[in-house]
Amino acid sequence: MNVLQQDRPTEDPAPAGDAPAALSVDDVSHSYGKRKALDNVSFSVKPSSFTVLLGLNGAGKSTLFSLITRLYSTQTGTIKIFGYEVGRDPGEALRRLGVVFQARTLDMDLSIQQNLLYHAALHGIGAAETKARAAAVLEQTAMADRTKDKVRDLSGGQMRRVEIARALLHHPQMLLLDEPTVGLDIKARADILKHVRELVHSGIGVLWTTHLIDEVNPDDDVVVLHQGKILDKGRVSDVVARAGVADMRAAFTKLTGTGPLGGES
Template sequence: MAAQNRLAEAAPAPPALLVEDVSHSYGTRRALEHVNLHVAPGRFTALLGLNGAGKTTLFSLITRLFDVRSGRIRVHGHDVTRAPGEALRALGVVFQARTLDLDISVRDNLLYHAALHGIGRREARARAADVLAEVELAERERDSVRQLSGGQMRRVEIARALLHRPRLLVVDEPTVGLDVASKSVIVTHVRRLVAERGVAVLWATHLLDEVAAEDDVFVLHRGRIVADGTATTLIAQTGAADLRSAFSSLVGPAPEEPA
């Protein structure tokens, strides 16, 4: 037993997320082709791609909304197909589409999520208060979700995704349609989670100003990973002046950042 423990200690930690040779089709339409991607523990990893690149399909596979028919996906070493419970436990998700229940309060949304992770009522209340305070929405706890702005809803979704203390957070286009201030609060908060708590993040976006030079980046285009590395290395590899130009050279013109 002691020898086994030593072995386990000696083994390197698996990636927070490992996507190996994953392909997916909708009928005859190929959405993902042989996608390989990894997110290291405690790293902010950006998944860049235009609309229709396959980001949401990949998220649906990671979260097991769709079955992985070709390839393999592991979350902290747990195969999402063979051990979905363990994989989903280690995973916090913010989908591109809003997933809050508009008819109940902010706190009730969080308590419902806690129940879906088997967290008891008392513990859930304490955690809900903590995560809401972190996203600066403690005072809106009892308000109906319907009363919140788009940015506030997003912050609640991020708070909810963190309620069960996942080690990997996957976030799909979280800032689309938000104003600059809301966007900044969200990006800052998620980056703080990475820096202070070592949470690994997969951040899917087509907005290049959300990517920092040292971030790991994967560029998804028409269902394929066409480049990967840090933002700095991508710029260097493509010989571009900045990430926008590098991205454009890989996939075509990048969308304009909202003012």
Template structure:
């Protein structure tokens, strides 16, 4: 029964079917479909304006498409948005931290927004910060942290409620090379531990050969598969450009 087993596993991950969205007359996404299984790191690669942020807004229920079939950890986002959002962790492209509050206050606020019992909150915050080596910064105001630490904190926060699916929208924008590497490695490790990860980016060096790859361009999926298979002998950046470049 390997096929049935795979299908069951995918249902615990992320499923998108025939998803379209338009802003007025402008088509942002045109009937895209894909699946990401638990334990997979899926890179959603696309140039600026490809539709990545719109897709993230739809997956997080900030936008609702008229016809939509999105399943997060097996929950239909349209019919059971609360269950679906409870299993979803998100790191938005735009920082979503309250700079005037401490790291711990920011995390406690998020924990309450996800309904975590107060008795568990502090232990979970400590564990989440420990995983990212941030425990000693817990009492500091977020304003005092550098860009890399703020991002790490947002990642720790997104994992606080132990989601099954993790969504990251260009999470390394504005970070230096070391911070980018550290966050990219950490999220790959999380996928290896069983988390379903969708990582939206336009930077090819964040994607590994073993990763699942979706190339999004002008609201359509141009290519989908394992990165190593898709790029063949070419460096990923060259292959990606060849897919998305407008012929002269």
């Protein structure tokens, strides 16, 4: 079965038998007053998979992100992380989730290590264990030599790496990244994208939100979101084939009826 086909949600809590989806979003709608930001959105992300949520600014990506992380409450539909419903069992759902927000959320006046210690404490992880974990995740993100530095002294790309390290600190099984490469130079973008893609091999499900079509690989799963609705989802090759065009850029243009999405230079 295609990972992005709407698979039936698992029972809550996570059942034995079929492994639950890392993330399942079922019939989710959300409105701000009369304005509908999301309209019956459904998709799922399997463990060990890299899924790109692709949409222009204003497509509803950030709203969906806020619903998954329970910054907003779901109005209709359900969102589950490894079978745990975010609305009903937020503790179990959120502890399996690592999040990198689009806006910087590090404390600029604290050092990298202090930021990581704070994050770990919010997950109930003690200082001794955190230091060991921090060493590992900072090594992974090539920031191990900057542990004592204040976040304020880091470049944009380095801050992003620290945010990814922080998101991995509590060993999540699902990683959400909301436009993590916005504002970064080409090399920093490529490095971060490469690093996050590698995480998939360790069993983590990744949902990568972007409006940059050059961040989509041919073998990725993609969800095309436009004006709050999913226009298509599945393997990139399948989406392109269904659209009857040559590549994902053309498929997106045809699906949304908009001009082509650019890469960011």
